[in-house]
Each structure stands twice: as C-alpha cells, then as structure tokens.
Amino acid sequence: MSNINVKSPEVQVREVRLGSITGFEGTAEELVRCARAGNLQDKTRNFSQCMGCSSRTAFCQLSMIKDAVVVNHAPVGCSGDFFGFNFTYRVGQMERNLPPTIGRYFNTNIEEKDTIFGATQKLEATIREVYTRLKPNAVFITTSCASSIIGDDVESVANSLTDELGIPVVACFCEGFRSKIWTTGFDSAYHSIVRKIVKPPRKKSNKVNIINFWGSHIFDEILKPLGYEPNYIVPFSTIADLEYISEAAATIQICPTLGTYLGAALEEIYGVPEIKAPPAYGIAGTDNWMRELGKVLDRQEEIEKIIVKEHIRVIPILEEYREKLKGKTAYVTAGASHGHALISLLKELGLSVQGAAIFHHDPVYDNGKPDSDTLLHTINTYGDVHNYNVCNKQAFELVNILNRMRPDIMIARHGGMTLWGAKLGIPTLLIGDEQFGFGYQGVLNYAERILETLDNREFVSNLAKHSSMPYTKWWLEQNPFSFLGGNVHVEVY
Amino acid sequence: MLKFIEQPRYSCAIGAQQTIVAIKRGVPILHAGPGCSAKVSDIIGQGEGYAGGNNIPCTNTGEADVVYGGEERLRNVIDGALKVIDGDLYVVLTGCTSDIVGDDVGRVTAEYQQQGVPIVFAETGGFKSNNYVSHEVVVNAIIDQYVDINYKGEKVQKNLVNVFTTVPYQDPYWNGNLEELKRVLEGIGLKVNILFGNESNGVSEWKTIPQAEFNILAGAWSGLEIVKHLEEKYGTPYLHFPYLPIGGIETTKFLREVVEFGNLDKTKAENFIKSEEEKYYSFIERTADFMLEFRYGLPRRFYTILDATYSLGFSKFLLNELGIIPAKQFIVDDTPEIYRKQIEEKFLKISDFRTSTVSFSIDGGEIQKEIRQDQQKNRALILGSGWDRDLANDIKADLLIVSAPVTYRLILNCGYAGYRGGLRAIEDIYDRVLNTYR
Numbered sequence: 001m002s003n004i005n006v007k008s009p010e011v012q013v014r015e016v017r018l019g020s021i022t023g024f025e026g027t028a029e030e031l032v033r034c035a036r037a038g039n040l041q042d043k044t045r046n047f048s049q050c051m052g053c054s055s056r057t058a059f060c061q062l063s064m065i066k067d068a069v070v071v072n073h074a075p076v077g078c079s080g081d082f083f084g085f086n087f088t089y090r091v092g093q094m095e096r097n098l099p100p101t102i103g104r105y106f107n108t109n110i111e112e113k114d115t116i117f118g119a120t121q122k123l124e125a126t127i128r129e130v131y132t133r134l135k136p137n138a139v140f141i142t143t144s145c146a147s148s149i150i151g152d153d154v155e156s157v158a159n160s161l162t163d164e165l166g167i168p169v170v171a172c173f174c175e176g177f178r179s180k181i182w183t184t185g186f187d188s189a190y191h192s193i194v195r196k197i198v199k200p201p202r203k204k205s206n207k208v209n210i211i212n213f214w215g216s217h218i219f220d221e222i223l224k225p226l227g228y229e230p231n232y233i234v235p236f237s238t239i240a241d242l243e244y245i246s247e248a249a250a251t252i253q254i255c256p257t258l259g260t261y262l263g264a265a266l267e268e269i270y271g272v273p274e275i276k277a278p279p280a281y282g283i284a285g286t287d288n289w290m291r292e293l294g295k296v297l298d299r300q301e302e303i304e305k306i307i308v309k310e311h312i313r314v315i316p317i318l319e320e321y322r323e324k325l326k327g328k329t330a331y332v333t334a335g336a337s338h339g340h341a342l343i344s345l346l347k348e349l350g351l352s353v354q355g356a357a358i359f360h361h362d363p364v365y366d367n368g369k370p371d372s373d374t375l376l377h378t379i380n381t382y383g384d385v386h387n388y389n390v391c392n393k394q395a396f397e398l399v400n401i402l403n404r405m406r407p408d409i410m411i412a413r414h415g416g417m418t419l420w421g422a423k424l425g426i427p428t429l430l431i432g433d434e435q436f437g438f439g440y441q442g443v444l445n446y447a448e449r450i451l452e453t454l455d456n457r458e459f460v461s462n463l464a465k466h467s468s469m470p471y472t473k474w475w476l477e478q479n480p481f482s483f484l485g486g487n488v489h490v491e492v493y
Numbered sequence: 494m495l496k497f498i499e500q501p502r503y504s505c506a507i508g509a510q511q512t513i514v515a516i517k518r519g520v521p522i523l524h525a526g527p528g529c530s531a532k533v534s535d536i537i538g539q540g541e542g543y544a545g546g547n548n549i550p551c552t553n554t555g556e557a558d559v560v561y562g563g564e565e566r567l568r569n570v571i572d573g574a575l576k577v578i579d580g581d582l583y584v585v586l587t588g589c590t591s592d593i594v595g596d597d598v599g600r601v602t603a604e605y606q607q608q609g610v611p612i613v614f615a616e617t618g619g620f621k622s623n624n625y626v627s628h629e630v631v632v633n634a635i636i637d638q639y640v641d642i643n644y645k646g647e648k649v650q651k652n653l654v655n656v657f658t659t660v661p662y663q664d665p666y667w668n669g670n671l672e673e674l675k676r677v678l679e680g681i682g683l684k685v686n687i688l689f690g691n692e693s694n695g696v697s698e699w700k701t702i703p704q705a706e707f708n709i710l711a712g713a714w715s716g717l718e719i720v721k722h723l724e725e726k727y728g729t730p731y732l733h734f735p736y737l738p739i740g741g742i743e744t745t746k747f748l749r750e751v752v753e754f755g756n757l758d759k760t761k762a763e764n765f766i767k768s769e770e771e772k773y774y775s776f777i778e779r780t781a782d783f784m785l786e787f788r789y790g791l792p793r794r795f796y797t798i799l800d801a802t803y804s805l806g807f808s809k810f811l812l813n814e815l816g817i818i819p820a821k822q823f824i825v826d827d828t829p830e831i832y833r834k835q836i837e838e839k840f841l842k843i844s845d846f847r848t849s850t851v852s853f854s855i856d857g858g859e860i861q862k863e864i865r866q867d868q869q870k871n872r873a874l875i876l877g878s879g880w881d882r883d884l885a886n887d888i889k890a891d892l893l894i895v896s897a898p899v900t901y902r903l904i905l906n907c908g909y910a911g912y913r914g915g916l917r918a919i920e921d922i923y924d925r926v927l928n929t930y931r
Contacts, residue, residue, distance in 0.1 A: 046569040046570075046572070046573055047550065047569060047570055047572070047573020047574065047576075047577060048550070048551060048552070048553055048570060048573075049547060049548060049549060049550055049551055050523060050527070050529070050530035050531060050547065050549045050550075050551035050553065051527040051528070051531070051551070051553050052527065052528050052531050053526055053527045053528025053529075053531075054528070055528060056528050056531065056532065071497075074619075075505040075506075075589060075618075075619030075620040076498055076501055076503070076504065076505045076619070076623060077504045077505025077506070077507055077508060077529065077532055077533060077619040077624075078505070078528075078532060078619065079498065079501045079532075080501070080504055080508075080531075080532030080533055080534075080535040080536040080537075081531075081532050081535045081536075082500070082501055082536075083500075083501075083535070083536060083879055083880065083898040083900060084535045084536075084898075084900075086880075087879075087900055100883065102880070102883050104499070104858070105499070105500075106497050106498065106499050107497060107498040107499075107501055108497050109496050109497055109498050109855075110619075110620050111496075111620055112620050112621055112622075114620065115593060115620050122495075122496075122497070125495055125497075126495065126497040129495060129497070130497075133858070144589070145526045145554070145588070145589045145590045145593075146589040146593065146618075146619065146620050149559060149589070149590065149593045149594070150593065175526075176526035176527050176528040176529075176554075177526045177527070177554045177555055177556055177558070177559050177590050178555075178556055179555075180527065180553065180555055182527065182528070393547065395547045395548055396548070396577050396578075416541075416546055416547035417547070419541065419547075468543060469579070470520075470543055470544035470548055470578050470579055470580070471577060471578065471579065472576065472577060472578065472579045474576060474577075475576065475577045483573055
C-alpha cells in the first residue's frame with residue numbers, strides 16, 4: 001500500500017510509515033540485514049537526553065518560502081527557533097545576492113486559559129490580522145504539542161480561512177510528541193505543500209527539482225551542460241515556484257532522509273521521476289548516481305564522457321590525499337543518510353571509520369526501492385562499519401564512546417555534538433553545507449578540510465586541558481549502551 | 494485583545510531550564526516533549542554551560558506517554574540522570590505534554606526527596622507563563638523543596654544578603670552583571686549570595702538563603718514573587734530597586750538605598766562610592782571632549798525595545814549620563830498588568846527635567862512599524878535584539894543588541910550593570926557608532 005495519501009491532513013509518522021527506528025547497536029551490515037528481512041527491532045532508552053522535534057524540522061523548510069508566512073499555533077516557547085532559522089534565511093539571501101528580508105513568523109501565544117477553552121478563535125484572528133498586515137501568498141500553520149492535546153481543529157480553521165482569504169492557508173501537523181524521529185517534520189512540511197500548494201502539471205518542463213536545505217548551488221554546474229535547469233526547493237522558493245514542481249523532468253534529493261516523502265509523492269502523484277540512486281558521495285557513489293541521472297534525463301552518453309573526464313582530473317589528486325591520510329581513524333555522528341554519505345567519503349579517502357552514531361534508521365524510503373538504501377550502498381561499496389550505533393542525538397553515549405575510541409578525528413553533522421570531541425582533545429569537524437561533499441569535487445573538498453582539521457590541534461588540546469565534564473566517572477566506565485534495551489518491535493512502538 | 498507574537502524575545506515557562514543551568518552544577522531534568530529544550534537553547538542559550546544544551550536529561554514525551562501517562566518514564570530518566578550526570582542539584586521541569594495530561598510529577602519527585610536526593614520539581618508547562626514568571630516559580634520551588642529542608646534554623650548572619658536581579662540567560666549579560674553587583678555590594682561591606690554564575694558558590698550558597706539579613710531585588714517585576722516569598726517564609730525584609738543600575742548615578746543611588754535599608758556603616762560605604770565614582774568619572778571626563786566635539790554625528794535620540802528592568806536602567810543611563818534624549822520606549826516582556834502603572838510612572842520621572850513615554854507590546858512587527866513611522870530628524874540609537882537589525886539599518890540608527898535573541902554578538906563575561914558596566918556600555922555604544930565611518 002502506498003504511503004502517500006494527500007487526502008489525509010496528517011502525514012503518517014516515520015515509525016509507522018517506514019518502520020524507522022532510533023535505537024540499535026551492532027554492525028552496519030547487521031542493521032541492513034534485519035531491515036531488509038523486515039524484522040528490524042527498535043530499542044528504547046531508559047535514560048535519555050533532549051532531542052529535537054518535528055515542529056522544528058517542518059519550520060526549517062516552511063520558514064524560507066519567500067512569499068509565505070508561518071503561524072506557529074503554540075505557546076511562545078515553541079517559537080524559540082524563529083530567530084535561528086531567520087538567521088539561516090538571511091545568510092542564504094546573502095549568498096544568493098537576494099535583497100535582505102526578515103522572516104515573517106508569528107506565534108499564537110497559547111496560554112493557560114486557552115488550554116481550557118480552546119485556541120482556534122485566537123488562531124483565526126491571528127491569521128486574519130497577519131493577512132491584512134502582509135498579504136502573503138500562503139499561510140502555513142504549524143501545530144504544537146499543546147494545540148494537539150487540547151484538540152484544536154486546525155484543519156477546519158485552515159480550510160475556512162482558505163475560502164475567506166482566497167489564498168492557501170495550510171495546516172502542517174508537526175507536533176513534537178507524535179514521533180521520536182524529528183525528520184518526520186520534513187515529511188509534514190512536504191505533505192502540506194503537496195496536498196495544498198502543488199497543482200497538476202500543465203506541460204513538462206526542463207527543470208529538475210532539487211530538494212535541499214540551504215547549501216551551495218552545485219547542481220547548476222551539473223545540469224546546465226545537460227540542458228536542464230535546477231529548481232532548488234523548498235527554501236528560497238516562492239509559492240508560484242512550488243505550484244508547478246509537478247512539471248519537472250526529475251527530482252534530485254541532496255539527502256533521502258530529507259526528501260524521501262516529497263520525492264516519492266511527486267513521482268507517484270504526478271509522474272515526476274525521482275533519482276533513486278543514493279546521493280553522489282565518494283567516487284563510486286558519484287559514478288553510480290551520475291549514471292542514474294543520465295538514464296532518467298536521457299543523457300547517458302554525455303554522462304559517460306563527464307565520468308571519464310572527472311576521473312582523469314580527480315583521481316591523481318585523490319591519491320595524494322589518501323597518502324597523507326593513511327592510517328588515520330575517524331568517528332562519525334550525523335543524521336541517517338548524510339551519515340552514510342560521510343562514512344563513504346571517509347572510506348574513500350582511506351581513513352578507517354571506527355564507528356558511527358547515526359540519529360535514526362529508515363529501513364526503506366518512501367519509494368520502496370531497495371536500490372535507494374544508502375547504508376546498503378555504503379557497505380557494498382566500502383565494506384562494513386563496526387560499532388554502528390543508532391541514537392537520536394544522545395550525547396552521553398557519544399561521550400562514553402569517544403572516551404574509549406579516541407579517534408584521530410570526529411566528523412559531525414549536527415550542532416551540539418562537536419563539543420564532546422573537542423573536550424576530549426579530538427579534532428572535530430562540522431560542515432553545515434550538505435552539498436560540500438557532493439560529487440567528484442566533494443571528495444577533494446572534504447579531504448582538504450580534514451587535513452586542515454587534523455593539522456589544527458592547538459585549540460582542542462588546550463580546551464581539553466581546561467574543561468570540566470558533567471558526566472560521572474561511573475558512567476564513563478559503563479558499557480556505552482547500558483541504557484539501551486528492551487527490544488520493542490516497531491509496530492508496537 | 495489579540496496577543497499573538499511576531500519576533501519572540503523570550504521563551505515560555507519551560508525556559509526556566511536556563512535558570513537551573515545558571516546555577517553551578519545545577520542539572521535540569523525535563524519531563525517534556527522532544528523539542529522543548531532545544532528551542533529554549535535556541536533563543537536564550539549562548540552555550541551549553543556545565544550541563545545544559547544537549548546534555549539535558551529529558552523524557553522526550555511520545556504518543557504513548559500522552560495516552561497512558563509518563564510517570565514511569567520520568568522515574569527511569571531521573572534514575573539515569575542521577576547516575577550519569579554529575580550534579581549538586583537536579584530540578585525536574587514539566588512541559589505542556591505532561592501538564593495537560595496531568596502526570597503527578599510532584600509525587601514522583603517526592604519519592605526521591607524522601608531518599609535524600611537533592612531534587613526539586615516545578616510545573617513549567619509552556620502555556621502556563623513565560624520564563625520571566627517561571628524563573629520565580631522555579632527559584633521558589635528550590636527554596637521550598639531544597640533550601641528549606643536543609644535549613645536547620647541557623648541564625649541570621651550579619652550583613653549577609655541574597656541578590657536577585659535579571660533572569661539568567663534571558664539577560665544575555667547575566668554573568669557579568671552579577672559579578673559587578675556582587676563586587677559593588679561587597680565594596681559597601683556586605684556578604685553577598687549572588688546565587689548564579691561564576692561568582693557564586695553554587696548550592697552551598699543557596700543553603701544560606703534563609704540566613705540573610707535582607708534581600709535585594711534589582712529589577713522591575715520578575716523576582717518580586719521570590720523576595721515576597723522569602724519574607725513570608727523566613728521574615729527576611731527586602732529592598733526593591735526597580736531596574737538595573739547602570740553607570741555612575743544609578744549605581745551610587747542603588748548602593749545608598751542599600752546602605753540606608755540595611756543600616757550599614759555609612760562612612761565605609763561612602764568611601765567606596767567615592768573611590769568608584771572617581772575612577773568612573775575620570776574616564777567620562779577624559780572622553781567628554783569626544784562626546785561634545787565629534788562633529789560627524791552621534792546618536793541624539795534612543796529607542797529601547799527591552800524588558801522593563803533593562804528599559805528603565807538604560808533609559809536613565811543614556812539620558813542622564815550620555816545626554817541622549819528618549820524617543821518612545823517599548824517594553825517587550827509581557828509585563829503583568831499590575832506592575833505597568835508603576836513602571837509608567839518611573840518613565841514619567843525619567844530625569845529632573847523630562848518625561849518619556851512607554852508602551853507595552855509583545856508584537857515586534859508592530860513596534861518596528863511604529864518606529865519606522867517616526868520622523869527621523871536626527872541620528873537614533875536603538876537598544877533592542879537581533880530582530881531589530883533591519884529596522885536600524887533602514888532608519889540609519891545605531892543598534893546595540895541587549896535583548897535576546899542576540900545572535901549577532903558573542904557574549905562571554907560582558908556586563909552593563911554597575912560602574913564598570915556603565916563604562917562598558919559607553920564603549921560598546923560608541924564602538925558601533927564610530928564603526929559606521931569609513
């Protein structure tokens with residue numbers, strides 16, 4: 001049965017839709033084997049530290065649509081992420097030479113009395129006022145734990161205001177408690193876009209959708225010589241841009257963890273083919289991805305020529321880097337698919353990956369194709385990873401592991417994790433731009449940054465000497481997975 | 494009346510997690526949804542501290558906890574936190590989920606308290622209040638559930654005071670401010686429980702709260718419930734100085750009120766004040782020619798878009814010590830109705846010669862619209878937050894970011910309170926002004 005149901009206001013959470021999990025300890029191979037066999041078990045943690053939630057990931061995408069506003073139907077604390085995403089939005093405007101514009105985001109300020117009487121009137125009044133003030137082309141309503149538990153009928157408000165105001169007013173259901181996997185929030189945002197913004201295609205275009213965050217625009221270089229035009233979504237799109245993503249020739253995802261739902265939805269509903277090969281990280285990965293791109297865009301010959309040309313350019317330089325990085329060990333912590341990509345990159349560069357702490361695992365993506373499995377692809381291409389840990393950002397486990405492993409370098413993708421490498425004196429690298437490592441050039445980009453980081457030990461050595469540790473001695477002596485247990489089958493999760 | 498918020502500048506009740514992070518070796522434990530802590534850190538974070546940020550233990554409420562209740566899950570997380578995180582005081586804070594569902598967190602926490610674990614709980618479901626209010630709730634919870642239990646009726650210590658002022662982390666300059674307030678109060682002969690940050694001794698200091706001779710609140714309203722509570726509980730009188738003392742005039746005024754209230758040794762205090770003022774005004778005097786002669790334009794009006802404590806403190810300082818004239822002031826902390834009148838009155842007597850108008854609003858977009866409509870006759874200074882950057886650029890004003898979210902500044906130990914803070918404020922303001930000339 002299909003996972004895409006645009007008739008339903010809410011997207012199914014990943015635990016239910018894909019059988020995704022957040023607790024595993026073992027080898028990467030074991031994980032993939034269980035996932036492929038359909039008997040993946042989730043483990044819960046008796047003790048846990050704070051994570052992120054879906055409302056944040058949903059907002060991450062919706063907040064940067066240029067002519068929409070977001071109304072967060074929640075107590076004020078839920079809007080704590082407004083400024084951070086506004087900052088990112090501004091940095092992106094700067095990089096794209098767009099005029100500086102402040103993000104227009106509103107919070108309905110749910111208070112105690114509203115939890116008794118309901119807050120839908122407040123929501124309606126807020127949207128009307130916001131519309132009068134700004135005349136946006138769409139309003140997205142993001143929900144919260146509070147609005148959901150008190151039972152506010154946000155969908156009805158959205159529908160009636162759509163009629164009243166004559167613009168799409170779209171409910172995006174992304175309350176935090178629904179899912180342990182915060183990437184579910186991306187699915188919520190995309191679901192709200194596919195369900196209420198995207199229109200049926202009028203004609204096919206030569207555009208290629210690129211589902212991404214806010215990184216550099218590396219796809220211009222790849223697609224333009226092939227006669228295609230990249231259309232980066234969702235940040236920095238307009239509502240009009242999004243209406244016709246159904247007309248695109250294909251959809252590329254910078255990361256299937258991010259774009260699984262939207263990529264599959266566009267293919268299933270509007271026949272926009274999704275590039276299903278795992279993203280282009282590492283030489284072999286890039287070859288594989290390029291070939292699929294060539295197939296889908298009908299540019300196979302051109303692609304083969306590019307592959308040959310790039311190999312001639314890149315491989316000799318790569319050999320030099322491999323020589324320099326020989327014998328170095330690394331540990332990775334990141335979201336799922338991008339984490340797999342980082343493992344590929346490191347192994348391509350000849351580093352030994354001692355282990356990884358990856359935030360969740362999707363046994364399958366929304367397209368249902370085993371070929372898209374990024375971890376399987378990494379293992380097949382570069383071999384197994386021992387000490388593969390699935391954990392939703394549990395710093396205490398990471399500290400314990402790093403304290404034992406002491407790799408030469410830690411690579412992180414998310415904020416809040418690098419500190420633990422540094423406090424232990426381990427050089428740590430975080431790269432915010434997810435497109436930085438993509439493609440042939442990406443391998444070289446990473447190699448250069450890793451060398452710089454390895455070379456730059458002064459800060460971390462000194463920090464390690466002077467830092468305090470909130471974790472007890474007792475804990476650092478325990479098995480890092482002491483609190484992980486009680487196999488729970490995902491279906492009863 | 495609509496009370497929606499554009500451009501939030503504070504957090505909800507669970508924002509009080511930062512109050513705990515500001516206590517030395519204090520550890521918050523959240524019984525809340527998975528995203529709450531991260532969102533608090535986003536707006537009033539500025540670094541993890543000792544055991545804040547990503548280290549904060551949390552039940553990460555899921556669907557099952559909402560349906561079946563989450564008390565058992567909370568027990569597990571408390572058990573783990575006590576083993577894994579090395580702290581002196583653990584504070585359980587609830588979020589929207591557990592408060593609406595109705596988990597009996599008090600009962601769960603009491604089980605640990607009975608075993609002698611230093612643990613406290615407070616209801617801080619986001620919808621209950623904001624972090625200005627819940628700061629009071631949490632401090633009072635620590636007093637009732639931890640300080641009081643450890644209090645064996647020890648005598649009042651002569652000249653010992655507890656100081657309460659801005660809300661840690663909500664005030665980005667909290668640590669520097671506390672350091673300076675402690676320094677000047679010690680200068681006039683007091684022993685000071687500063688309670689938060691580097692200059693505090695952590696929980697051992699909190700334990701001596703009941704022994705204070707009197708309490709000091711330097712702030713507009715947040716904190717009043719704490720000092721009133723201490724008065725009821727231990728009979729400790731309190732002095733309320735209704736804003737943050739910034740610079741020479743106000744710090745001296747503050748110290749003299751304390752001396753008077755506490756019946757302290759006047760000679761000793763006046764000697765300290767004299768020596769501080771001498772230093773302070775030597776710098777002002779040395780640079781007065783700059784302020785008088787810089788011919789390319791200095792700010793001549795100011796707007797504050799700040800909480801009440803800062804708004805009053807800075808308005809008095811800018812007008813009376815730097816000669817910058819108040820335009821309209823906006824107070825953005827959702828000041829409870831009952832305190833508004835007295836704050837307005839303070840603005841009516843902002844100096845001996847002048848009054849200033851103030852309005853209370855939590856809607857950043859509206860505030861900015863109103864300021865943009867003003868006629869910009871001369872150069873303006875805005876004291877606001879990161880949200881006000883475009884406004885400042887557009888009306889060619891100088892912006893000093895004083896309120897959360899700061900983002901465009903990195904703050905380590907900068908503070909604007911006291912004599913030293915006043916000098917620092919002058920440096921920072923004119924640094925920004927001069928930086929606009931190429």
